[in-house]
Amino acid sequence: MSEAPRAAETDEELEDLLGFLRDARGFDFTGYKRSSLGRRIRKRMADVGINAYADYRDLLEANADEFRALFNTILINVTSLFRDxxxxxxxxxxxxxxxxxxxxxxxxxxxxxxxxxxxxxxxxxxxxxxxxxxxxxxxxxxxxxxxxxxxxxxxxxxxxxxxxxxxxxxxxxxxxxxxxxxxxxxxxxxxxxxxxxxxxxxxxxxxxxxxxxxxxxxxxxxxxxxxxxxxxxxxxxxxxxxxxxxxxxxxxxxxxxxxxxxxxxxxxxxxxxRAGNAATPYQPAPPKLRPHFGGELQSVARNRQVRDLVLDAAPGAALAVDTDGIVVLINNHARVQFGLTTNDIGRPFQDLEISYRPVELRSLIDQATHERRTLRVNGAERRGAGEDAQFFDITVQPLVGAGGLPAATNITFTDVTVATKLKAEIKRVREDLETAYEELQSTNEELETTNEELQSSIEELETTNEELQSTNEELETTNEELQSGNEELETMNEETRIRSEELDEARAFLEGVLTSIAAAVVVLDKKLNVKSWNRGAIDLWGLRTDEVLDTPFFGLDFGLPTQRLRAVVEDCVSSGKRGAPVEIDAVNRLGRSFVCSVQCSPFDGHRGGVVLLMEEGRSVGAT
CATH class of the missing domain: 3.40.50.150 (Vaccinia Virus protein VP39)
Structure with a gap:
């Protein structure tokens, strides 16, 4: 079978499954995006080990609990308090x-x-x-x-x-x-x-x-x-x-x-x-009005009218709720079926379990009243603790009193448990028989194709053997390449080690040169931060190298008034030429005043910067 017909068949099977979900359980997923919907259904099918949509439909019909697992997979219930x-x-x-x-x-x-x-x-x-x-x-x-x-x-x-x-x-x-x-x-x-x-x-x-x-x-x-x-x-x-x-x-x-x-x-x-737009496709019902009754006599008349209307409209289990949400009538069938009593008459409907189980009835009552039409819920499931499931057809019927005004809502329950279970069992047996017939018919076709598949498998194994042999040769070649690469890495490692030793030796040599110079030598980078501070600078000014390294030179506080050197240093940086010696009155680390001779030279070997050579000149008197 080609890929295109197979894809069309899969799409048709998915649509059949969606129609089954809608008709069997009232979940209409036909408006969902097919890409994400199909992906989630296939995920659930993979979890239970089923490949075909038709087979998965058979599982749903045989196992009612599978519906819950499928719906939990499709309906992504991601929420939290004050999310976002x-x-x-x-x-x-x-x-x-x-x-x-x-x-x-x-x-x-x-x-x-x-x-x-x-x-x-x-x-x-x-x-x-x-x-x-x-x-x-x-x-x-x-x-x-x-x-x-x-x-x-x-x-x-x-x-x-x-x-x-x-x-x-x-x-x-x-x-x-x-x-x-x-x-x-x-x-x-x-x-x-x-x-x-x-x-x-x-x-x-x-x-x-x-x-x-x-x-x-x-x-x-x-x-x-x-x-x-x-x-x-x-x-x-x-x-x-x-x-x-x-x-x-x-x-x-x-x-x-x-x-x-x-x-x-x-x-x-x-x-x-926006204001002024006509709403479609629904038209809101007229506002819910309540007739004005004065005194106890009118209240009794109103309750009698509501009771008569409900009794006429409810042949089975029924109860009635007035426009204020108060229970005004519960018939005998409803009391027996749902464990209600006459004491529940006069209570708010929302306080009764029947208001939300087997289905949420309060919103249906509001909808039926506003739209002035009867609403029906078929096959609603009700399951108590330790009890078998019951199924009801529920009718929510708005009742209109004198003057066409809403008077109450009548709710009737028709027990369809036996019919629902019998219908489901008949459907399951029929589909089991159809499935068995299809399996027998397909078995003969599968046997006929087995010899062809075996012959094809032999040819595939021979091809696989040749591919393995070729792969082995490729692996041997790769091994040789890896060995050659390893030798190159060892050579590079040796060269790196030699270069590191040379760098260490050069660094030691430069440090020795700077240390042997009696004068103070300070190296600044192009941002005028201190990059080198030799032994002579330590002895002259009393600041250690770790105190000044990578620190702005003109922000240091020691015996030399550095601000008088700023113009000389900036001129040296911009021109790239050595400046004339500058003599500045200074105080050394011992507190002795002297004239400091400062020579500023460009430092071309470190992408800009300057070298300051500071020497102690004539003394100007002790402090």
């Missing part, structure tokens, strides 16, 4: 003050962390707003949605538990303020935790959360192709209010959306939705 500190600092000091200034003191602040992974980003947002507004105001005004497609990561996010190393980006003050010790881990403070809602959401398929003031989606767009990125940006544009902020990752930017987004900081990838 510079970007968060800009957001905190520049963006948040502008956002709060635009809103009224009582307005709700809606924030969405899309692709939140294990929740650190959503909790970072909660900390940031709490530091700006204070804990109490944050609890009443701020609502943060954290969404991802990875259910395992969302479970970690909902727990709010992190090891100590995950909190290292926080100062000790912030850590103690927002986290509590929980065994060997730290848990996010419970009151702020209730303002963060986590739920499964696919940004390529699901309707976006609307009326947002801030949308954070960092380093998620870069994994999608251009078409998918365009669709996601359309959803983000709809989700944001006018002048709402979009916070992307370092590897992402909006280069072709200048008509819809203003650049707040290109370096930090923060953008602002």
């Amino acid at each position: 500190a510079d970007a968060w600092t800009f957001l905190q000091h520049e963006v948040i003050p502008e956002l709060l200034e635009r809103l009224g003191p009582q307005d709700e602040i809606r924030v969405w962390s899309a692709g939140c992974s294990s929740g650190e980003e959503a909790y970072s947002l909660a900390i940031m707003f709490a530091e700006h507004l204070g804990i109490e105001e944050t609890l009443t005004r701020v609502k943060i949605y954290g969404t991802d497609v990875d259910e395992e990561a969302l479970r970690d996010a909902r727990s709010g538990l992190y090891p100590g190393r995950a909190l290292e980006p926080l100062s000790p003050e912030l850590r103690d303020k927002y986290f509590e010790v929980n065994g060997s881990q730290f848990s996010f403070r419970p009151d702020l935790r209730r303002r963060v809602i986590f739920g499964r959401h696919d940004i390529t398929r699901d309707a976006p959360i609307s009326r947002l003031d801030l949308l954070v989606c960092r380093n998620a767009l870069m994994y999608f192709n251009v078409e998918a990125q365009t669709q996601i940006i359309d959803r983000f544009h709809f989700a944001l209010r006018e002048r709402g902020f979009l916070f992307l990752g370092k590897a992402e930017m909006l280069l072709n959306d200048a008509d819809r987004f203003d650049v707040v900081s290109m370096r930090q990838r923060i953008f602002r939705r």
